[in-house]
Amino acid sequence: MDYLNIIFQEVYKILFLLVPVLVSVAMIVWLDRRVWAFVQKRQGPNVVGPFGLLQSLADALKYIFKEIIIPASSNKVIFILAPIITMTLALIAWAVIPFSESQVLANINVGILYIFAVSSLGVYGIIMGGWASNSKYPFLGSIRSAAQMVSYEVSIGIIIINVLLCVGSLNLNDIVLAQQNIWFIIPLFPMFVIYFISALAETNRPPFDLPEAEAELVAGYQTEYSGMMYAMFWLGEYANILLMCALGAILFLGGWLSPIDLYPFNLIPGALWLIFKILLLFILFALVKAIVPRYRYDQLMRLGWKIFLPLSLTYVILTASYLFYFNLLPTI
Amino acid sequence: MIAHAIFFYIFSIIAIVSAIMVTASKNTVHSVFFLILDFISISCLFIMIGAEFLGMIMLIVYVGAVAVLFLFVVMMLNVAQQKNQWFLSKTSSRHIPIGLIISSIIFFELIIVVGGWKYKPDLINSSNTSLNNEISNTHSLGQVLYTDYIHIFQISGMILLIAMIGAIVLTFRQREGVKKQSYIKQISRERSEGVEVIEVASNKGVRIDD
Numbered sequence: 001m002d003y004l005n006i007i008f009q010e011v012y013k014i015l016f017l018l019v020p021v022l023v024s025v026a027m028i029v030w031l032d033r034r035v036w037a038f039v040q041k042r043q044g045p046n047v048v049g050p051f052g053l054l055q056s057l058a059d060a061l062k063y064i065f066k067e068i069i070i071p072a073s074s075n076k077v078i079f080i081l082a083p084i085i086t087m088t089l090a091l092i093a094w095a096v097i098p099f100s101e102s103q104v105l106a107n108i109n110v111g112i113l114y115i116f117a118v119s120s121l122g123v124y125g126i127i128m129g130g131w132a133s134n135s136k137y138p139f140l141g142s143i144r145s146a147a148q149m150v151s152y153e154v155s156i157g158i159i160i161i162n163v164l165l166c167v168g169s170l171n172l173n174d175i176v177l178a179q180q181n182i183w184f185i186i187p188l189f190p191m192f193v194i195y196f197i198s199a200l201a202e203t204n205r206p207p208f209d210l211p212e213a214e215a216e217l218v219a220g221y222q223t224e225y226s227g228m229m230y231a232m233f234w235l236g237e238y239a240n241i242l243l244m245c246a247l248g249a250i251l252f253l254g255g256w257l258s259p260i261d262l263y264p265f266n267l268i269p270g271a272l273w274l275i276f277k278i279l280l281l282f283i284l285f286a287l288v289k290a291i292v293p294r295y296r297y298d299q300l301m302r303l304g305w306k307i308f309l310p311l312s313l314t315y316v317i318l319t320a321s322y323l324f325y326f327n328l329l330p331t332i
Numbered sequence: 333m334i335a336h337a338i339f340f341y342i343f344s345i346i347a348i349v350s351a352i353m354v355t356a357s358k359n360t361v362h363s364v365f366f367l368i369l370d371f372i373s374i375s376c377l378f379i380m381i382g383a384e385f386l387g388m389i390m391l392i393v394y395v396g397a398v399a400v401l402f403l404f405v406v407m408m409l410n411v412a413q414q415k416n417q418w419f420l421s422k423t424s425s426r427h428i429p430i431g432l433i434i435s436s437i438i439f440f441e442l443i444i445v446v447g448g449w450k451y452k453p454d455l456i457n458s459s460n461t462s463l464n465n466e467i468s469n470t471h472s473l474g475q476v477l478y479t480d481y482i483h484i485f486q487i488s489g490m491i492l493l494i495a496m497i498g499a500i501v502l503t504f505r506q507r508e509g510v511k512k513q514s515y516i517k518q519i520s521r522e523r524s525e526g527v528e529v530i531e532v533a534s535n536k537g538v539r540i541d542d
Contacts, residue, residue, distance in 0.1 A: 078365070113392065116388075120392055124400075128365075150401075170468075
């Protein structure tokens with residue numbers, strides 16, 4: 001009975017985390033389209049429900065009732081596995097995100113490495129989908145995406161090292177608590193900019209959406225997908241974007257800490273502050289999508305390897321020497 | 333403890349079965365996918381014995397980077413379908429002796445490592461830095477790696493660097509006649525170099541090739 005009790009409690013906790021994440025993914029798609037529309041002086045989705053808030057639910061309903069078409073020459077098992085993997089990996093990463101000092105599903109020692117590992121696994125959903133479709137456009141899209149995600153992971157990893165040098169722990173809660181005096185966005189501002197751009201590339205957002213560039217590759221790795229399987233790719237992608245925003249908020253914007261530790265501000269619960277910061281970063285993501293034209297592929301690779309990698313490595317050396325010289329290195 | 337044992341057996345069975353499937357499956361891409369499954373279950377085993385840092389590094393390095401490159405190469409080379417199983421074909425049975433030699437060498441190395449651990453348990457405590465259970469294994473790994481084994485660590489870093497440079501030298505070739513963009517040239521172009529106003533006399537035409 002004890003085991004059952006524990007399992008029920010954990011399932012309850014997981015549902016309490018996952019359902020809000022999924023609902024906010026649906027809302028964030030609506031927000032993305034609205035921001036995109038407003039920048040271009042359009043209205044965007046505004047018909048279904050108040051301000052069009054229910055648009056994503058209507059879309060989801062449509063996807064559920066559509067027929068799932070599996071190409072005859074595809075590799076069926078892997079074809080079906082690919083969207084499932086994308087979706088699962090995008091959701092399991094949320095297990096370690098701290099919403100306040102105690103509100104975290106799994107407060108593990110290596111939280112930041114866990115998120116990094118899960119986001120680096122995300123490339124498999126795309127590669128598998130592209131390869132299993134057994135046609136040219138998806139394959140080209142998945143090859144592009146694999147190269148792109150692997151290159152930008154390197155710079156994200158080095159940026160994380162910068163933050164870890166200042167914290168001295170891999171635990172996400174420790175990272176947030178280390179920013180009580182000053183948010184890392186101030187001393188590490190160049191790293192924040194690089195993190196933001198690399199996160200755009202890592203989640204295949206415009207201007208780095210080469211894997212699904214509709215002008216060249218139809219829809220990239222998603223070309224052969226339809227119905228609910230397409231919707232799962234789409235949900236996984238947006239869940240990943242939210243995760244990257246959450247990671248940015250935790251690493252640079254102080255996570256669930258309130259900006260000023262004074263009376264009216266510290267009454268607001270930490271979860272709300274984190275959600276507010278995630279939304280702020282997401283609106284920046286949406287603005288970038290509306291404003292910036294798409295990169296060319298060789299420029300993308302050049303930016304990743306020849307500019308971001310040396311820059312972030314240099315900053316690691318700078319941070320380490322600064323901390324060492326002024327005796328600020330964190331102790332165990 | 334029962335749950336622990338059950339999970340251990342689940343992960344180790346998955347690891348062993350997928351390791352066998354890497355060599356046994358007909359499709360090369362499937363082999364790589366089984367290899368990935370193998371890596372993942374082994375990192376789960378690492379996490380189960382409390383080495384969460386090693387487990388995560390295993391995921392990041394092997395699954396996130398190395399296996400992606402494997403998959404990349406296998407997909408690009410278009411060797412997806414292997415006609416024969418390795419144990420059926422005549423041409424590949426020539427490689428069996430070499431394979432046996434290499435695998436037996438690896439097996440003996442493993443025996444030496446594990447045996448040394450078994451028969452000389454104080455080998456673990458030979459480190460100069462004192463390790464205790466209070467600090468996380470990330471910290472203790474760093475403390476051992478950067479004190480006792482700093483030279484070995486540096487040397488392996490140098491070996492990797494040399495391997496990287498070697499790979500670049502071997503594959504890098506400068507082709508003639510390829511038009512490359514030079515950003516500096518493009519930006520530093522001025523109007524006087526790009527545009528020229530020419531008086532064209534009627535019935536004469538202009539030569540523009542110089």
